[in-house]
Amino acid sequence: MDNDKESVFLKLVHQHKGILHKVSKMYADLPENREDLQQEIIIQLWKSFSLFESKSEFSTWMYRVAINTAITYFRKEKKRTRTFAPELSTDTADEIYDAGRDEQLEIFYQAIQLLGPIEKALMFYYMEGLSHKETALQLGISEINVRVKLSRTKEKLQNLIKKQSHGF
Amino acid sequence: MDFEALKNKWNSENPAEVNIPSTIARLKKAQHPLEKLRRTMKNECWSQLAAVLFAGAIPQVFGLSPAFYVVYYTAYSMLLVTSGYYFYEFYQFYKEVGLYHADTHESLWKIYYELRLNMERYQSFGFLLLPYFLVATALLGYDRLISEGKTLQQITSQQQVIILLVTLFSTLLAIGAIVLWTRYVYGKTAREIDGLLKEIKDEI
Numbered sequence: 534m535d536n537d538k539e540s541v542f543l544k545l546v547h548q549h550k551g552i553l554h555k556v557s558k559m560y561a562d563l564p565e566n567r568e569d570l571q572q573e574i575i576i577q578l579w580k581s582f583s584l585f586e587s588k589s590e591f592s593t594w595m596y597r598v599a600i601n602t603a604i605t606y607f608r609k610e611k612k613r614t615r616t617f618a619p620e621l622s623t624d625t626a627d628e629i630y631d632a633g634r635d636e637q638l639e640i641f642y643q644a645i646q647l648l649g650p651i652e653k654a655l656m657f658y659y660m661e662g663l664s665h666k667e668t669a670l671q672l673g674i675s676e677i678n679v680r681v682k683l684s685r686t687k688e689k690l691q692n693l694i695k696k697q698s699h700g701f
Numbered sequence: 702m703d704f705e706a707l708k709n710k711w712n713s714e715n716p717a718e719v720n721i722p723s724t725i726a727r728l729k730k731a732q733h734p735l736e737k738l739r740r741t742m743k744n745e746c747w748s749q750l751a752a753v754l755f756a757g758a759i760p761q762v763f764g765l766s767p768a769f770y771v772v773y774y775t776a777y778s779m780l781l782v783t784s785g786y787y788f789y790e791f792y793q794f795y796k797e798v799g800l801y802h803a804d805t806h807e808s809l810w811k812i813y814y815e816l817r818l819n820m821e822r823y824q825s826f827g828f829l830l831l832p833y834f835l836v837a838t839a840l841l842g843y844d845r846l847i848s849e850g851k852t853l854q855q856i857t858s859q860q861q862v863i864i865l866l867v868t869l870f871s872t873l874l875a876i877g878a879i880v881l882w883t884r885y886v887y888g889k890t891a892r893e894i895d896g897l898l899k900e901i902k903d904e905i
Contacts (some may be wrong), residue, residue, distance in 0.1 A: 539725055547721045554716030559869060564718065571719055576731045581802045594802065601808045607734050607893050621760065635710045641702065651900045654805065659704070662710045673806030674901060694702050 542582050545591050546575060552595050555660075559653045560603040562646050570606055577602045597671055600657065604650035644693045652686040659683055734890050735798055735812065741886055742795050744789065753784050759837060760895060766844045776836040787826040794819045806901055813894045820887045827879035 546553070553574055557567040578598050585594050645653060651672075658668040665683070669676040722728055731737075759765070760773050794815055803811065846853070856864075 543721060543723070543725075546778065550719040550721060551714070551716045554714070554719045555711070557719075567718070568720070569729075572729050573731060573733045573736075574727055575721070576736075577733070579725055579728075584802050595806075598802055601805055602733065604810070604897060605733070605735065605804070605812070605894065607890070630881075635714075637702065638710045638714065641707060649900055650897060651805075660708060662708065662712075671729060671804055672901065673804030673808075691702060 538582070540588045542579060546595075549592050549595050552592065552599055556599045556603050556657060558642050559645050559657055560606065560650070562643075570603060573606055574599045574602045593671075596658070596661070602672070604654060620627060640694060641690075644690055644697070648686065648690065649692050652682075652689070655679065655683045655686050656690065659687075707884060734893075738887065738890060739795055742747055742791065746791060746795075749784075750788070753780065756780060756833075756837070759841075763841055765841060766847070769840050769844055773837065773840055776833050780830070780833045783826070783829050787822060791819070791823055794822075806898075809898050809901065813891060813898060816887055816891045816894065820883045820891065823883050823887075828876065831875060835868065838869055 541696045553571045557570040561570045577593065581598055585591070587634040590687065645656060647657065654672060655668065658671060663671065665676050665679045668683070672679065674682075757777060760770055765773060779799065800814060802808075841852070846856075
């Protein structure tokens, strides 16, 4: 019975592993820290899995647990040399080379590291295509608050990118 | 940077670097701050339990006169009852801390509230133990006095002042240690969650 539950759980997590990838990339700068955070998220998902009600989407529930785990994961990590030009980054030798990796997306991820945990959550939900209403439900704040905070966060992110790179 | 245009790239990103284990048992030990806190609580609970059980054997270990057993074990039974209540409450906190399925604000608020409540519980439990230790120490001291053929009337004024000062100083020391230990174990996490709550509820 438990084995069935475990295999269903792991299958669902596997289907939605993109969430793990994106959340960890937003909240952890280095590959080893990302891997640790992914593990922490899986542990928390498993712990709460019995409370998952199948009337809601697994992905919606997974967003919550993943974001809540990531924002309370206060571990101080070693920061990589802060440059937004990926080809100049000095701490990427241990990362798997991926020719298809998009330069703009890398710049975006690196700029994201300079945001606060709640700002990262807002940007994550925005990039995932959630409406203001859905984001408000996930974060437990008002829709107006989401709209204003998100607008401020996007502006902040634009300024960070402009300030530290050539802008796009 | 056009974030709307970036969404397509975001959606088509390959999550190659994610490793999903084949079984839950293959996951590493959790290092999340709240999981570490749970582990500390679990270890502490065992040592507290051992200390409470050891307190039951103090009369035999220190050779307290059987005439004082009734007084000692009355105080000890009160210690057992209050400890039972606190252990139960600590267990409830231990079980529930770190469940993140509610919305972010609610989860953070719940963790913060439970953490602060547990800090207060921990401190009040520690403070409640002080009168028990006072009774135990007084009984052992009085028993020794009698065995030396002395009475309370024979304690000089200077000795009385010393006893009072030592009691006062050790009580203050114990209170300080309990407060500092609680802040050391829970304080950092509570402050960090408080910061997140302020950030999330920073209304317009």
